[in-house]
Amino acid sequence: EVQVVESGGGLVQPGGSLRLSCAASGFTFSSYVMSWVRQAPGKGLEWVSGVTGSGDSTSYADSVKGRFTISRDNSKNTLYLQVNSLRAEDTAVYYCAKGGMVRGVGLNYYYYYYMDVWGKGTTVTVSS
Amino acid sequence: DIQMTQSPSSLSASVGDRVTITCRASQGISNYLAWYQQKPGKVPKLLISAASTLQSGVPSRFSGSGSGTDFTLTISSLQPEDVATYYCQNYKSAPFTFGPGTKVDIK
Numbered sequence: 001e002v003q004v005v006e007s008g009g010g011l012v013q014p015g016g017s018l019r020l021s022c023a024a025s026g027f028t029f030s031s032y033v034m035s036w037v038r039q040a041p042g043k044g045l046e047w048v049s050g051v052t053g054s055g056d057s058t059s060y061a062d063s064v065k066g067r068f069t070i071s072r073d074n075s076k077n078t079l080y081l082q083v084n085s086l087r088a089e090d091t092a093v094y095y096c097a098k099g100g101m102v103r104g105v106g107l108n109y110y111y112y113y114y115m116d117v118w119g120k121g122t123t124v125t126v127s128s
Numbered sequence: 129d130i131q132m133t134q135s136p137s138s139l140s141a142s143v144g145d146r147v148t149i150t151c152r153a154s155q156g157i158s159n160y161l162a163w164y165q166q167k168p169g170k171v172p173k174l175l176i177s178a179a180s181t182l183q184s185g186v187p188s189r190f191s192g193s194g195s196g197t198d199f200t201l202t203i204s205s206l207q208p209e210d211v212a213t214y215y216c217q218n219y220k221s222a223p224f225t226f227g228p229g230t231k232v233d234i235k
Contacts, residue, residue, distance in 0.1 A: 035224070037172075045164070045172060045215050045226040059222035062129070100162075100177055113219040114162035116183065118171045 002026035002117050004079075004096045009122030016086050020122055022079040022096030030054070030074035033099035033111050036081045038092035039121075048094070049081060050113050064090075086126045093121040130154050130218050134227035140235045147203040149230045151216035156196045160220035163192055163201045166229075167212045175214075176201065208234055 008020040020036070035050040049070040051058045058070050069082040079096055097115035104110055131154040141147050151161065159179035166172040174183050176192040179199055189204040203210055211234055216227040 037226075044213075044229040045166070045217075047217070047224045047226060050222065050224060059224075061223045095171065100174075102178070112160070112177070113222070113224045114174065114177045114217060115164075115172075116174045116177075118173070120171055 002098070004098055004117055004119040006094065006096045006119045006122040009094060009124045011125045011127065012086055013128050014087060014126055016126070017082070017084045018086070018124060020081040020083065020094055020096075020124075022081075022119060024077045024079065024096075024098070027098065027117075029072075029077040031109070031111065032101065033113055034072060034079045035097045035099065035113060035115060036070060036079075037095045037097055037115065037118075038090075038124075039095070040089070040092040043092075046092075047113075050099075051079070053111060083124065086124070088126050091124060091126045093123050095119055095121045129223055130157060130221060130225060132216055132218055132225050132227035134214075134216060134230050136230060137228065138231040138233075140233050141206050142235045143206055143208060145206045147206050147210075147232060149201045149214055149216075149232075151194075151199040151201070151227050153197045153199075153218055157218050157220040159195050160218060161192075161194065161199050162217045162219055163190075164215045164217065164226075165210075165212045166215065172215070203232075206232070206234070 036048040096119045098117040161179045163176040164172045180192045
């Protein structure tokens with residue numbers, strides 16, 4: 001079964017840090033782009049950050065650029081999000097999500113930043 | 129950055145009604161558009177990718193269309209289990225923004 005499971009959330013004071021983890025299973029982790037998406041209480045979905053399968057290219061939402069760092073360890077099938085300088089507005093459920101893949105002609109595969117598998121999320125609460 | 133907008137922000141319709149949700153991108157994104165359904169208290173679920181490709185297991189009453197900047201999600205016959213918030217998402221270029229969502233409920 002293809003799945004991703006987040007961990008590492010918690011209550012943290014403003015200015016604090018956390019490291020979120022996402023354990024993946026059931027697919028060739030190193031092939032797929034991965035993303036973090038968050039949802040503040042009662043609000044919509046916000047894409048936070050993404051990373052390519054090899055880890056050589058990352059991207060961020062403007063709201064977290066310079067404070068959050070995405071990384072992955074393909075030997076452990078695990079995705080990470082280091083969240084620093086936390087603010088009250090970072091309070092949210094953080095979802096890990098697997099990117100999509102489209103098979104092209106022959107043996108060509110294309111990997112995209114839509115999300116076809118989501119975890120249940122881990123909650124980050126920033127409060128004093 | 130590409131901005132995504134959706135309309136309406138909410139709607140109420142009767143069971144069996146045809147429901148249409150519109151998503152607009154601030155610049156052309158070809159067909160790099162996904163639709164998600166999030167039921168209350170649940171994790172988002174991918175419905176459609178590439179603007180019109182229905183994911184496996186998604187009921188055929190859902191369909192997507194559009195290209196460039198204007199897209200639609202249609203539910204051909206609304207069912208009680210379709211009560212949810214629906215989001216579109218640009219995946220052409222980072223940041224891979226979501227629309228603000230359209231909340232659908234039953235009249």
